Amino acid sequence: xxxxxxxxxxxxxxxxxxxxxxxxxxxxxxxxxxxxxxxxxxxxxxxxxxxxxxxxxxxxxxxxxxxxxxxxxxxxxxxxxxxxxxxxxxxxxxxxxxxxxxxxxxxxxxxxxxxxxxxxxxxxxxxxxxxxxxxxxxxxxxxxxxxxxxxxxxxxxxxxxxxxxxxxxxxxxxxxxxxxxxxxxxxxxxxxxxxxxxxxxxxxxxxxxxxxxxxxxxxxxxxxxxxxxxxxxxxxxxxxxxxxxxxxxxxxxxxxxxxxxxxxxxxxxxxxxxxxxxxxxxxxxxxxxxxxx
Amino acid sequence: xxxxxxxxxxxxxxxxxxxxxxxxxxxxxxxxxxxxxxxxxxxxxxxxxxxxxxxxxxxxxxxxxxxxxxxxxxxxxxxxxxxxxxxxxxxxxxxxxxxxxxxxxxxxxxxxxxxxxxxxxxxxxxxxxxxxxxxxxxxxxxxxxxxxxxxxxxxxxxxxxxxxxxxxxxxxxxxxxxxxxxxxxxxxxxxxxxxxxxxxxxxxxxxxxxxxxxxxxxxxxxxxxxxxxxxxxxxxxxxxxxxxxxxxxxxxxxxxxxxxxxxxxxxxxxxxxxxxxxxxxxxxxxxxxxxxxxxxxxxxxxxxxxxxxxxxxxxxxxxxxxxxxxxxxxxxxxxxxxxxxxxxxxxxxxxxxxxxxxxxxxxxxxxxxxxxxxxxxxxxxxxxxxxxxxxxxxxxxxxxxx
Numbered sequence: 001x002x003x004x005x006x007x008x009x010x011x012x013x014x015x016x017x018x019x020x021x022x023x024x025x026x027x028x029x030x031x032x033x034x035x036x037x038x039x040x041x042x043x044x045x046x047x048x049x050x051x052x053x054x055x056x057x058x059x060x061x062x063x064x065x066x067x068x069x070x071x072x073x074x075x076x077x078x079x080x081x082x083x084x085x086x087x088x089x090x091x092x093x094x095x096x097x098x099x100x101x102x103x104x105x106x107x108x109x110x111x112x113x114x115x116x117x118x119x120x121x122x123x124x125x126x127x128x129x130x131x132x133x134x135x136x137x138x139x140x141x142x143x144x145x146x147x148x149x150x151x152x153x154x155x156x157x158x159x160x161x162x163x164x165x166x167x168x169x170x171x172x173x174x175x176x177x178x179x180x181x182x183x184x185x186x187x188x189x190x191x192x193x194x195x196x197x198x199x200x201x202x203x204x205x206x207x208x209x210x211x212x213x214x215x216x217x218x219x220x221x222x223x224x225x226x227x228x229x230x231x232x233x234x235x236x237x238x239x240x241x242x243x244x245x246x247x248x249x250x251x252x253x254x255x256x257x258x259x260x261x262x263x264x265x266x267x268x269x270x271x272x273x274x275x276x277x278x279x280x281x282x283x284x285x286x287x288x289x290x291x292x293x
Numbered sequence: 294x295x296x297x298x299x300x301x302x303x304x305x306x307x308x309x310x311x312x313x314x315x316x317x318x319x320x321x322x323x324x325x326x327x328x329x330x331x332x333x334x335x336x337x338x339x340x341x342x343x344x345x346x347x348x349x350x351x352x353x354x355x356x357x358x359x360x361x362x363x364x365x366x367x368x369x370x371x372x373x374x375x376x377x378x379x380x381x382x383x384x385x386x387x388x389x390x391x392x393x394x395x396x397x398x399x400x401x402x403x404x405x406x407x408x409x410x411x412x413x414x415x416x417x418x419x420x421x422x423x424x425x426x427x428x429x430x431x432x433x434x435x436x437x438x439x440x441x442x443x444x445x446x447x448x449x450x451x452x453x454x455x456x457x458x459x460x461x462x463x464x465x466x467x468x469x470x471x472x473x474x475x476x477x478x479x480x481x482x483x484x485x486x487x488x489x490x491x492x493x494x495x496x497x498x499x500x501x502x503x504x505x506x507x508x509x510x511x512x513x514x515x516x517x518x519x520x521x522x523x524x525x526x527x528x529x530x531x532x533x534x535x536x537x538x539x540x541x542x543x544x545x546x547x548x549x550x551x552x553x554x555x556x557x558x559x560x561x562x563x564x565x566x567x568x569x570x571x572x573x574x575x576x577x578x579x580x581x582x583x584x585x586x587x588x589x590x591x592x593x594x595x596x597x598x599x600x601x602x603x604x605x606x607x608x609x610x611x612x613x614x615x616x617x618x619x620x621x622x623x624x625x626x627x628x629x630x631x632x633x634x635x636x637x638x639x640x641x642x643x644x645x646x647x648x649x650x651x652x653x654x655x656x657x658x659x660x661x662x663x664x665x666x667x668x669x670x671x672x673x674x675x676x677x678x679x680x681x682x683x684x685x686x687x688x689x690x691x692x693x694x695x
Contacts, residue, residue: 010507010508010511013507014504014507017501017503017504017507018504020503021501021503115331118331118335122335122336122552122556123331123332123333123334123335123336123524124336124337124523124524124527124552124553124555124556125524125527125556126556127531127556127557127558127560127561129560130535137535137536137537143507143536144536144537146535146536146537148535149535218501218531218532218535219500219501219528219531220524220527220528220531220556220557222524224333224524225500228498228500229500260504263495263504263505264504264508267467267493267494267495267496267505268467268494268496270495270496270504271496271499
């Protein structure tokens with residue numbers, strides 16, 4: 001049987017591969033969406049933070065013998081702490097200014113971080129092995145599914161929906177949303193809004209680092225791994241609706257699948273298909289698929 | 294009378310020394326290393342090329358005690374042709390640079406070659422890959438020194454096909470370099486009685502190759518030829534292992550440097566065949582030089598680094614022999630001098646600018662076979678220069694009269 005000119009087996013395997021990539025997009029764009037939605041900062045340093053997450057995992061393993069599972073906790077905490085420091089020292093001063101200043105600052109920051117890593121580790125990248133418990137794969141009949149990739153989808157989706165739940169359904173999330181909507185009133189109610197904002201930025205950054213650890217066994221751990229991905233992730237956020245959490249999760253997954261299918265049908269177009277989708281969506285719904293205009 | 298004689302002698306001496314000085318412009322031989330110091334080729338060329346140049350100059354001064362001064366300048370071309378040609382022009386016009394070397398990445402090399410032709414200065418292309426540099430784009434001021442896509446594709450594709458890898462599928466980076474390698478390798482595979490079943494052209498640069506790899510897997514080809522380089526190639530290899538494609542189907546890398554093998558690790562690369570112009574652990578001479586390089590760089594040299602040393606040393610020798618830094622005279626001297634050093638034994642520079650030397654077909658060792666750091670390759674065959682490189686008879690270089 002053939003669909004879209006290819007055997008169902010090929011189609012199924014490409015859908016699965018797309019879903020896997022989409023889950024990376026989802027975690028990364030989720031962090032960006034939270035930071036933009038709640039802080040109004042366009043975080044161009046997100047790719048660099050993702051790369052730092054992968055490098056922390058690699059350093060933890062090679063220098064300190066800390067396993068992948070340890071890195072999944074340590075990397076987000078360390079990189080998140082770095083994010084907190086950035087917010088306290090630099091970003092805090094920009095909230096009253098135009099968005100553009102935040103963008104420029106984080107962009108510059110990304111260049112510096114990448115430069116430092118390039119200088120220290122070279123450009124070719126480092127190899128990070130798949131943890132033993134997740135090595136090998138499952139023959140599905142139509143394809144061979146690496147266990148690790150299956151784990152990536154599960155871990156990414158769990159984190160995404162956990163975050164959504166926390167922000168939309170819990171009291172802490174309610175404070176957060178209220179604090180960004182009207183800081184004065186929330187402050188008057190006795191809630192420390194600046195701390196809330198700092199933690200939000202730290203959390204968004206930690207999500208990027210988490211994605212970095214997930215990516216380390218799949219891609220070469222390299223100083224440029226973040227900048228390669230960042231543009232696509234930004235497109236995901238725009239398509240999903242700037243700042244919309246559910247939007248970024250669903251769009252991330254969806255675009256992964258669309259991109260994967262394009263790679264089979266028309267490989268040359270796979271690097272731009274995301275942007276074509278972006279143009280179409282913005283024509284029809286200028287605020288993005290899930291955006292509130 | 295005596296005073297007059299002495300004065301006359303002094304004048305004559307002065308005139309002679311003045312003459313000698315006039316032979317070497319500004320009385321300094323200036324070598325420009327134009328390379329990628331920060332981008333994706335900075336590990337395989339970059340700072341290592343700068344170090345190799347420095348070593349060549351120091352060794353030359355110690356051994357040959359030249360009467361002229363030698364200087365080196367370096368710059369980062371960021372892999373951009375416009376930046377590279379602007380820098381080369383500035384060097385030639387204002388800084389009296391006599392030769393530009395390294396010029397990694399083909400578009401950069403082609404741009405610099407044009408400027409050098411205008412200004413009649415020498416280009417020592419030790420790092421760019423495309424075989425077109427000494428074919429349709431050749432000129433009389435360029436030497437293509439280290440390797441080229443023809444030699445790489447020829448060496449690896451031929452060996453793999455002869456060993457039974459008859460059906461091929463190419464995973465190709467979708468730009469000029471990828472297309473050239475794929476074309477060169479396809480020709481070799483077909484000539485050896487093999488078959489090319491198809492290709493997948495991926496955007497450059499890419500990061501996820503699983504879709505393309507699954508396509509390659511579905512093709513049922515015995516060999517997946519990787520017509521890409523650097524990070525793209527590294528990620529393709531890694532992901533092929535992940536999806537269980539290797540070892541059922543085998544991979545053939547068409548442009549792999551030892552720095553790539555080092556960063557990927559032997560677990561991911563074991564068993565692969567590749568062609569190289571240099572391996573540090575080949576004999577006592579290569580080891581001795583490479584260890585000196587390693588002491589400063591903390592990495593073993595790639596074939597580009599070794600070629601850079603050799604090219605600069607040959608250049609300086611030719612300047613000394615001719616007593617001038619005039620491009621055409623130095624070029625003529627270099628073309629008639631055989632090259633015998635740790636990089637190339639019996640090497641020669643042809644009229645199309647191609648430096649012809651032996652290449653090596655190597656296989657990457659298993660982790661269990663590797664006994665010490667950087668013990669990565671087993672040399673399977675030495676491919677004689679005339680067989681490795683495109684023959685002069687097939688050359689499309691306008692300088693070659695047929």
